[in-house]
Amino acid sequence: xxxxxxxxxxxxxxxxxxxxxxxxxxxxxxxxxxxxxxxxxxxxxxxxxxxxxxxxxxxxxxxxxxxxxxxxxxxxxxxxxxxxxxxxxxxxxxxxxxxxxxxxxxxxxxxxxxxxxxxxxxxxxxxxxxxxxxxxxxxxxxxxxxxxxxxxxxxxxxxxxxxxxxxxxxxxxxxxxxxxxxxxxxxxxxxxxxxxxxxxxxxxxxxxxxxxxxxxxxxxxxxxxxxxxxxxxxxxxxxxxxxxxxxxxxxxxxxxxxxxxxxxxxxxxxxxxxxxxxxxxxxxxxxxxxxxxxxxxxxxxxxxxxxxxxxxxxxxxxxxxxxxxxxxxxxxxxxxxxxxxxxxxxxxxxxxxxxxxxxxxxxxxxxxxxxxxxxxxxxxxxxxxxxxxxxxxxxxxxxxxxxxxxxxxxxxxx
Ligand SMILES: Cc1cc2nc3c(=O)[nH]c(=O)nc-3n(C[C@H](O)[C@H](O)[C@H](O)COP(=O)(O)OP(=O)(O)OC[C@H]3O[C@@H](n4cnc5c(N)ncnc54)[C@H](O)[C@@H]3O)c2cc1C
Numbered sequence: 001x002x003x004x005x006x007x008x009x010x011x012x013x014x015x016x017x018x019x020x021x022x023x024x025x026x027x028x029x030x031x032x033x034x035x036x037x038x039x040x041x042x043x044x045x046x047x048x049x050x051x052x053x054x055x056x057x058x059x060x061x062x063x064x065x066x067x068x069x070x071x072x073x074x075x076x077x078x079x080x081x082x083x084x085x086x087x088x089x090x091x092x093x094x095x096x097x098x099x100x101x102x103x104x105x106x107x108x109x110x111x112x113x114x115x116x117x118x119x120x121x122x123x124x125x126x127x128x129x130x131x132x133x134x135x136x137x138x139x140x141x142x143x144x145x146x147x148x149x150x151x152x153x154x155x156x157x158x159x160x161x162x163x164x165x166x167x168x169x170x171x172x173x174x175x176x177x178x179x180x181x182x183x184x185x186x187x188x189x190x191x192x193x194x195x196x197x198x199x200x201x202x203x204x205x206x207x208x209x210x211x212x213x214x215x216x217x218x219x220x221x222x223x224x225x226x227x228x229x230x231x232x233x234x235x236x237x238x239x240x241x242x243x244x245x246x247x248x249x250x251x252x253x254x255x256x257x258x259x260x261x262x263x264x265x266x267x268x269x270x271x272x273x274x275x276x277x278x279x280x281x282x283x284x285x286x287x288x289x290x291x292x293x294x295x296x297x298x299x300x301x302x303x304x305x306x307x308x309x310x311x312x313x314x315x316x317x318x319x320x321x322x323x324x325x326x327x328x329x330x331x332x333x334x335x336x337x338x339x340x341x342x343x344x345x346x347x348x349x350x351x352x353x354x355x356x357x358x359x360x361x362x363x364x365x366x367x368x369x370x371x372x373x374x375x376x377x378x379x380x381x382x383x384x385x386x387x388x389x390x391x392x393x394x395x396x397x398x399x400x401x402x403x404x405x406x407x408x409x410x411x412x413x414x
Contacts, residue, residue, distance in 0.1 A: 009124070050075050054070065055074060167340070168190070191260065
């Protein structure tokens, strides 16, 4: 059996950032990765996807984007190259093709079973990602057999879809991007819209991510939240897309492009989809929250005395869902050939044989420090900071958690 003081499972940005910090602290470790470096970006994303975070924000400990297009958005091959270069730059001790099949608690640490044999460690970092499985609502089982059912993890491009219209369920980052692309390919698209976070690509001539960065919104810590942190962790992703044209994609632009907006999908019965009547309310709430964010940006500009450097504040037109939105749709009659469940993602801990999961299967942790001795998790939404699940968030979280691990090891040695 092989031994390392610490084992990191997963060689995405979270695992690599943690490896960089463990190396900096001379903590001997290994990164076990079931596929290749950046495996999720390599195997689980659709063809046209670009990051929705700008290139300047693609930064990891000791390493950052250094090309000539800081305001551009990376394609998937760019992201994969970036992470592969980071892995060799940081000399991360990665074992690729090592799938972890079981983790059990043992005296003083953990036993990690893999397809390449067992390992033992004292400290374990779960960096296996927050988006391993698509969260598909149970009503998907009631879809007529003739209608194909797929998730964003399976979707690649419009050509792979069966003929006919497409119903996209969910209007967050994945849902709006897929609805836009599939509609542009000439298909009928019906988009089911529930709670969502409306976001302009830019405001007062700066990218919205730039504003969120400078006003400190992305750095807000989990332990300083006044609102319910569990709710903040479950918030849908931002309605944003990264394109060379820097377009804003929202429900207004999708509707103009011919996408039909309907409310949240609440039922499927005899081939008929039923939608909630809450569409207008969800949109009004999203508009309200957007205006609140813009107001906090304006406040920050005024209080920093920088008002002259930016154009005057303005507001975006409210979401217009039209006067008549349908409450049901016969999928077969309407020629819907496929449904895409853009209803979120969740982690896969089927290999984790340690009692740290709550009844919903979520790992119990305090800012990434798991409720089991010497175990840490990385990359979960709002784990330590609002940016925890973003590329830009991995560095700060890894710095904090590696410091905790190091203190713990030093205490044990003393
Ligand atoms: C569609 C989509 C778009 C996104 N766009 C952006 C964006 O624009 N900007 C941004 O900052 N973030 C974005 N994110 C969020 C986030 O950056 C990604 O989800 C990112 O992949 C998370 O990195 P990670 O290292 O935490 O997890 P992952 O990248 O998922 O890495 C986990 C690794 O663990 C490995 N693994 C899993 N299970 C095992 C096992 N049992 N044994 C061994 N290895 C295992 C996987 O193969 C994988 O390589 C996006 C997410 C999605 C889903």
